[in-house]
Amino acid sequence: MGVVRVVAGDPVTPRTADLLARAAALLVVLAVLAAAAPARADERVWGLVKSGGQAIFIRHAITTPGVGDPPGMRLADCSTQRNLSDAGRAHAGRVGEAFRARAIPVDRILSSPWCRCLETARLAFGSPEPWAPLGNLFGRPENRATQVEALQALASERRTGGNVVLVTHGSTISALTGINPDTAEMVVVTPLGDGRSVVAGRLTVR
Template structure:
């Protein structure tokens, strides 16, 4: 019975190492891009209105706690960010604020295009331009679809990818995941 458990452990080991790659943030040009913390459900209600949190899918208490713990983990390591930028959705904005890593500014290119994929290419290009034109380390808080379009990889709620832009492309350097 121990053998199967050991095999499962070995299969998971690379993912575990990848999921706490704090050193990747020390690499030149690295930035953090995070999927918002836990918010039950998928997408947004049909009556969604930007700026009206009562019409949106929002963080639950587990999500709020997760965001606080992620911010605490960054602060414990002395990691600082030149800017913290967020999608205008309430769940991303609240996540960014609960991180307590600095003042939060809206970045419309980080807004979800889950309901309208026609803006995927233009928003991804705008986000690449934003990354390329900003000096210092960034913390971007956005949505699964945006991260997938930009980095070619999915993320769990609250997961942080460490990325950098090279020759107009995004290179994934690592991942940080603080379990909820």
């Protein structure tokens, strides 16, 4: 189609008008395709988790303002931690509703021992099992190698039936997958066995 240049003050000929109309139509088509591509990718990943056997890593839902935890934080005392906001609690509930609406099978629910993760898991899926390797790695680089090794072993384990859901922190998901997810975003990992796995995609429930 070439490049259409219209200079202010120049008369618009029928040919120029036709080229402009075609360019506008092409832009509309490209915009529609760009919008449709993520939706198709989402449906592919939803189909994968519907079939079961995946490790679904979920970052906890949105919290009250802050980074990390307050000084003196204790795992046994939620009042000393940075916890979910009301918006985060509602978002966690929507994640669970999306799983139920799509009949996504879940066989096991594991969570970081941090209260914001436990609450996210509980509101979305029910009672979780606290699991230390899912703990927050933010500011704890000395724990990275040990935790990533345990997470990789579980993520690579082939399973039949439902999925395993792992509610954790952005820093922990990033250490395992290289992906820094948004709050309540899911990173789906397909186990390949023998200590190997592959990131199959990401899912977000709004």
